[in-house]
Amino acid sequence: xxxxxxxxxxxxxxxxxxxxxxxxxxxxxxxxxxxxxxxxxxxxxxxxxxxxxxxxxxxxxxxxxxxxxxxxxxxxxxxxxxxxxxxxxxxxxxxxxxxxxxxxxxxxxxxxxxxxxxxxxxxxxxxxxxxxxxxxxxxxxxxxxxxxxxxxxxxxxxxxxxxxxxxxxxxxxxxxxxxxxxxxxxxxxxxxxxxxxxxxxxxxxxxxxxxxxxxxxxxxxxxxxxxxxxxxxxxxxxxxxxxxxxxxxxxxxxxxxxxxxxxxxxxxxxxxxxxxxxxxxxxxxxxxxxxxxxxxxxxxxxxxxxxxxxxxxxxxxxxxxxxxxxxxxxxxxxxxxxxxxxxxxxxxxxxxxxxxxxxxxxxxxxxxxxxxxxxxxxxxxxxxxxxxxxxxxxxxxxxxxxxxxxxxxxxxxxxxxxxxxxxxxxxxxxxxxxxxxxxxxxxxxxxxxxxxxxxxxxxxxxxxxxxxxxxxxxxxxxxxxxxxxxxxxxxxxxxxxxxxxxxxxxxx
Amino acid sequence: xxxxxxxxxxxxxxxxxxxxxxxxxxxxxxxxxxxxxxxxxxxxxxxxxxxxxxxxxxxxxxxxxxxxxxxxxxxxxxxxxxxxxxxxxxxxxxxxxxxxxxxxxxxxxxxxxxxxxxxxxxxxxxxxxxxxxxxxxxxxxxxxxxxxxxxxxxxxxxxxxxxxxxxxxxxxxxxxxxxxxxxxxxxxxxxxxxxxxxxxxxxxxxxxxxxxxxxxxxxxxxxxxxxxxxxxxxxxxxxxxxxxxxxxxxxxxxxxxxxxxxxxxxxxxxxxxxxxxxxxxxxxxxxxxxxxxxxxxxxxxxxxxxxxxxxxxxxxxxxxxxxxxxxxxxxxxxxxxxxxxxxxxxxxxxxxxxxxxxxxxxxxxxxxxxxxxxxxxxxxxxxxxxxxxxxxxxxxxxxxxxxxxxxxxxxxxxxxxxxxxxxxxxxxxxxxxxxxxxxxxxxxxxxxxxxxxxxxxxxxxxxxxxxxxxxxxxxxxxxxxxxxxxxxxxx
Numbered sequence: 001x002x003x004x005x006x007x008x009x010x011x012x013x014x015x016x017x018x019x020x021x022x023x024x025x026x027x028x029x030x031x032x033x034x035x036x037x038x039x040x041x042x043x044x045x046x047x048x049x050x051x052x053x054x055x056x057x058x059x060x061x062x063x064x065x066x067x068x069x070x071x072x073x074x075x076x077x078x079x080x081x082x083x084x085x086x087x088x089x090x091x092x093x094x095x096x097x098x099x100x101x102x103x104x105x106x107x108x109x110x111x112x113x114x115x116x117x118x119x120x121x122x123x124x125x126x127x128x129x130x131x132x133x134x135x136x137x138x139x140x141x142x143x144x145x146x147x148x149x150x151x152x153x154x155x156x157x158x159x160x161x162x163x164x165x166x167x168x169x170x171x172x173x174x175x176x177x178x179x180x181x182x183x184x185x186x187x188x189x190x191x192x193x194x195x196x197x198x199x200x201x202x203x204x205x206x207x208x209x210x211x212x213x214x215x216x217x218x219x220x221x222x223x224x225x226x227x228x229x230x231x232x233x234x235x236x237x238x239x240x241x242x243x244x245x246x247x248x249x250x251x252x253x254x255x256x257x258x259x260x261x262x263x264x265x266x267x268x269x270x271x272x273x274x275x276x277x278x279x280x281x282x283x284x285x286x287x288x289x290x291x292x293x294x295x296x297x298x299x300x301x302x303x304x305x306x307x308x309x310x311x312x313x314x315x316x317x318x319x320x321x322x323x324x325x326x327x328x329x330x331x332x333x334x335x336x337x338x339x340x341x342x343x344x345x346x347x348x349x350x351x352x353x354x355x356x357x358x359x360x361x362x363x364x365x366x367x368x369x370x371x372x373x374x375x376x377x378x379x380x381x382x383x384x385x386x387x388x389x390x391x392x393x394x395x396x397x398x399x400x401x402x403x404x405x406x407x408x409x410x411x412x413x414x415x416x417x418x419x420x421x422x423x424x425x426x427x428x429x430x431x432x433x434x435x436x437x438x439x440x441x442x443x444x445x446x447x448x449x450x451x452x453x454x455x456x457x458x459x460x461x462x463x464x465x466x467x468x469x470x471x472x473x474x475x476x477x478x479x480x481x482x483x484x485x486x487x488x489x490x491x492x493x494x495x496x497x498x499x500x501x502x503x504x505x506x507x508x
Numbered sequence: 509x510x511x512x513x514x515x516x517x518x519x520x521x522x523x524x525x526x527x528x529x530x531x532x533x534x535x536x537x538x539x540x541x542x543x544x545x546x547x548x549x550x551x552x553x554x555x556x557x558x559x560x561x562x563x564x565x566x567x568x569x570x571x572x573x574x575x576x577x578x579x580x581x582x583x584x585x586x587x588x589x590x591x592x593x594x595x596x597x598x599x600x601x602x603x604x605x606x607x608x609x610x611x612x613x614x615x616x617x618x619x620x621x622x623x624x625x626x627x628x629x630x631x632x633x634x635x636x637x638x639x640x641x642x643x644x645x646x647x648x649x650x651x652x653x654x655x656x657x658x659x660x661x662x663x664x665x666x667x668x669x670x671x672x673x674x675x676x677x678x679x680x681x682x683x684x685x686x687x688x689x690x691x692x693x694x695x696x697x698x699x700x701x702x703x704x705x706x707x708x709x710x711x712x713x714x715x716x717x718x719x720x721x722x723x724x725x726x727x728x729x730x731x732x733x734x735x736x737x738x739x740x741x742x743x744x745x746x747x748x749x750x751x752x753x754x755x756x757x758x759x760x761x762x763x764x765x766x767x768x769x770x771x772x773x774x775x776x777x778x779x780x781x782x783x784x785x786x787x788x789x790x791x792x793x794x795x796x797x798x799x800x801x802x803x804x805x806x807x808x809x810x811x812x813x814x815x816x817x818x819x820x821x822x823x824x825x826x827x828x829x830x831x832x833x834x835x836x837x838x839x840x841x842x843x844x845x846x847x848x849x850x851x852x853x854x855x856x857x858x859x860x861x862x863x864x865x866x867x868x869x870x871x872x873x874x875x876x877x878x879x880x881x882x883x884x885x886x887x888x889x890x891x892x893x894x895x896x897x898x899x900x901x902x903x904x905x906x907x908x909x910x911x912x913x914x915x916x917x918x919x920x921x922x923x924x925x926x927x928x929x930x931x932x933x934x935x936x937x938x939x940x941x942x943x944x945x946x947x948x949x950x951x952x953x954x955x956x957x958x959x960x961x962x963x964x965x966x967x968x969x970x971x972x973x974x975x976x977x978x979x980x981x982x983x984x985x986x987x988x989x990x991x992x993x994x995x996x997x998x999x
Contacts, residue, residue, distance in 0.1 A: 116664050118685040118814075118838045119883040126682035126892055127658075127910070134678060135668050496634035496669040498737055498811035499833045502851035503745045 138494045146486060152479040157438045158368045160471055161423055164438075164445035166359055166388075169415050171448035173395055176404060180455075183399075183407035190414045197422045198321070204429050206314065328413065336396075336406040343397040351394055358391035362416070388416035442471050509903050510542045514600045516617075518579050518610035520549040520567065524792055526816055527607050527632050530686055536563045537890030543897075544975050546598050548591070550580050550612060564976030568594055572612070582611035582648075584950055588619045588957055589965070595623060597973045602897055604628045605652075608635070608645060614652040621655050622954045624927045626900045629653060630660040631670045634813045634834055646673045647940075651947050654935045657900040657925050660684050660893065662814040663835030679910045680923055684892045685839070686816050688823055690881040692793075695825030696800040697874060719869045720803070726863055727758045729802035729826065731795060731817060732809065734765030739808030739831060744771055745852040746808070748778045750859050757783070757863065762798050764789040799824040803873070804862050810850055812836050818845070823880040825873045829862045831855070844876055929955055 114122060114130045122128075175181035343351065366384040392412035396405040427434040443464045450463015515535055519527045535545040545565060550572040551557075559567045570590055573581040595603070603620035605613030608631055617627045629652070635642045653659060653674040659681045661667040667681050720726065728750075732738045744767070747759060761771065761784060768786075775784055790798060795817075799805065805821035807830035815836045818828050822844045830836050832847040846865075848858035865871050899909035906924050925935075929951075936947040 116838055117841075118663055118683070118835075119841055125909075126660075126684055126895070127679050129678040129681075135672070138668070138672075492637050492672060494668065494672075495665050495834060496811070497636050499831065499850035501739060501742045501810060502849075502853075503741055504852055 141491050142493055147483050149479055153475050156475050161438050161441050162366055164441040165415055167445040168448050171452045174452050183404045187407035187411050190411045194414045194418055332409050336402045339393055339396050340402055340405045343394055355391040355395050358387045362388040385416055442468050511602050511897050512544045512600045513602045514546050514548055515604050516548045516613050517606035518612045522552055523578055531606055533886045535565050537886045539563050541890055580611050585957055587615045591619050592961055596967055596970045602626045606630045607632050608649050617652050617656055622958045627656050628658045629656050632662055634669050634811055650674045650939050654939055655932055658896050662686050663838050665835040666813045682896055684889055686814050687884040687886045687889045688819050690823050693796050693820045693823035695877050720866055722867055725756050725758055727802040728804045728806050729760045729799055730806050731762040733763050734767040737810050739810045740767035742808040742855055744774045746855045749856045751783050754863055759784040761786045762790045803866055815839055819884055822876045825876050827862055827871050827873055829858050
């Protein structure tokens with residue numbers, strides 16, 4: 001049954017490579033990697049139809065030779081993968097001819113080549129391991145993108161920003177509790193910052209809107225005929241690449257028209273919605289959407305319609321934002337006495353521990369993404385906001401008066417609810433602004449920590465200085481660490497993984 | 509050298525399934541070859557204690573806590589006392605575990621090694637490496653298999669997977685495929701049973717059915733549990749397109765599962781109820797009767813270690829259209845199958861190709877049954893499994909079993925797993941930084957438990973069970989059907 005030892009041929013024959021697409025190299029586009037391996041590799045017809053071997057194989061010598069590393073004490077996955085012969089060298093063709101001639105030896109004809117098939121009765125033992133085909137569909141790290149240092153550092157600024165704003169919040173609370181800072185001043189400064197941020201944000205939105213309109217006008221003038229088709233195609237859910245630009249405008253407009261509807265209760269909601277309307281990914285079309293677009297418009301009337309409601313809608317949107325701001329303000333005002341005594345009976349130790357955990361939860365579950373694409377909806381970003389608001393609620397009961405409680409709650413909503421939206425938009429609009437905001441936040445947070453720990457302006461200066469250096473070192477160190485950890489990445493995939501079905505979704 | 513073999517698995521009759529019937533068929537054929545086989549499984553509802561099945565196959569249903577889908581609670585040691593008792597009673601020499609999700613099997617292999625028995629393990633399924641469940645299972649598998657004597661896999665892809673998962677020496681892993689009972693999967697024109705439909709009481713082999721004309725109805729059969737990993741999404745996407753381009757095609761879909769609702773919704777949306785027949789879950793005995801109503805078997809699975817059902821379909825004389833995943837490409841020859849990528853477009857294309865091949869009568873489906881009968885039989889599986897038993901218990905020299913390489917005698921000697929505790933601990937220690945130490949701890953505790961049991965319940969106090977009377981004919985391995993039937997009727 002088992003192959004007897006023959007005297008090995010003088011030259012170890014090379015291994016045929018032309019049928020091994022997975023072996024020749026690892027540099028392949030990801031689309032190819034996703035596909036199943038070459039169908040000719042396992043095709044049974046060469047075994048069934050033609051008794052002559054299409055894929056010539058080496059004789060017994062290669063059977064014995066590469067198996068030697070296999071029989072080590074612990075054949076780990078790495079060693080098994082490493083036993084495969086190296087990829088083809090360019091000069092292998094001549095030697096291959098040579099081997100083919102030699103390959104028709106008596107032994108070959110007697111035994112026949114081993115095939116990776118189950119239905120064929122083969123003269124090899126069941127535990128025969130064909131070193132040529134064994135594990136040759138194995139792929140390691142097929143979809144790994146190596147990280148670069150500076151982009152990684154740049155991306156980590158998002159986390160730094162959030163951690164800094166949490167630190168600022170904590171310092172403000174400590175200041176309020178210790179009576180060093182007046183709560184009203186804190187909330188005033190916070191509100192001023194929020195209003196400035198909102199004005200900025202509104203201005204960006206307005207600018208982007210006008211730019212969009214201008215681009216739309218240009219597109220209208222450019223091709224009158226196709227505009228109608230683009231409008232109709234935007235009704236169709238299947239996005240066509242060529243029309244993607246126009247669709248974006250049309251959908252953005254459609255959403256801002258849809259904002260006319262009253263009853264957007266929270267300011268945060270309204271801002272979030274219109275932020276989406278400008279990135280315009282894939283809106284769940286509201287009722288106003290279809291009405292605004294479908295219909296036999298020619299380009300002239302469409303432009304008219306475009307001008308009017310845009311100004312109206314902007315004003316109405318501002319109005320609704322102000323309305324929801326007042327709503328939050330007054331409801332907080334009403335709630336503060338309740339919040340003040342809500343957890344009064346709980347011991348302070350529990351409160352500190354709980355708020356610690358809640359803020360840690362906030363930092364870890366915060367949505368650091370860009371807020372678009374499929375990943376945005378995957379993790380509930382509300383978890384982090386809720387955790388933060390709950391932390392501040394719990395902390396509020398340690399404060400002496402209703403004004404204190406009200407100020408802290410409002411401040412926490414500004415810091416944890418509105419500030420992240422502003423930061424995301426800022427990163428989207430201008431990268432320099434993002435960097436400057438990061439620097440400012442790091443400095444302020446360091447200073448605040450310094451004041452809290454030491455007190456006095458000297459403490460603030462030392463704190464911000466040390467904080468900046470520490471932050472920079474941490475960012476660089478963590479990025480470098482992550483990059484150095486990449487070499488341990490070992491994703492093994494092969495034919496045993498469940499295939500990913502490719503389905504065209506046109507029946508929905 | 510007849511052996512006393514204990515098959516251990518969580519999965520056995522009365523629960524239906526592939527592993528269950530594999531264990532049963534293999535055991536019966538091994539008994540036919542003169543061995544003594546018992547099966548150890550956990551107690552099913554209404555089935556506790558000892559049962560005898562046809563052919564004198566003894567089944568121990570051990571009462572045990574079942575936690576999830578008929579898998580017992582993985583307590584490392586609590587199975588040991590009763591297992592030792594059974595093994596001593598039945599004078600077991602080889603313990604053969606089945607299926608990597610069965611904790612019974614893992615425990616039995618560990619205890620059997622402690623008791624100084626030879627062990628084998630059969631892996632029936634494929635596992636990935638990425639998700640948390642797979643990582644846990646793979647670590648457990650590594651624990652068990654680092655001291656097992658031999659591993660059997662059902663396909664070469666499965667072997668590659670197992671070798672990677674448990675870091676095994678590939679020469680210690682044999683590939684022995686599943687098989688089908690070809691008599692149970694006859695095409696319509698070979699109908700020896702009188703109660704079969706359409707052909708009434710005819711016993712004779714009918715002349716081959718008349719070829720399919722260009723306008724005859726072609727029926728496509730799908731029998732699978734309707735789960736995600738069986739590719740039901742592909743099926744749902746492909747059926748309307750196939751029916752739209754081929755008016756004379758009908759579908760029969762058998763099976764149930766969470767995706768059945770999606771399938772029905774698709775039928776209603778496209779108004780295809782008169783072209784697609786859904787017959788729900790069917791028992792394994794009815795599979796043949798459903799299959800013979802069709803011409804093409806469509807198998808859109810996303811992962812499959814072996815795919816017994818496509819062999820059954822081919823045995824029924826159906827042309828097979830299947831996805832090229834897992835071990836499926838190794839199972840059937842090219843002239844019986846059309847392979848497709850697991851993509852909607854490709855499945856539609858392959859099915860159309862298969863339909864046109866049938867219409868042009870290029871495929872001789874009436875010969876499939878005889879060909880499959882030659883390819884896969886349980887007798888052959890039992891013969892090959894017996895060789896594994898001979899190899900691990902030393903009746904075949906290690907050189908012959910693992911292959912002889914000059915200058916490697918000491919290496920070949922390493923594959924024969926000796927029972928001394930220190931060598932076992934060495935093997936377990938290499939499993940991982942922390943896992944290795946944990947595994948060693950488990951093995952030491954197991955050994956102490958064994959010594960304790962030897963003192964507390966001495967071997968001398970355990971009765972030896974009488975074996976089932978062996979049949980008188982010599983054990984030549986070619987036991988015929990009539991012999992089995994005769995023996996079966998005596999029980």
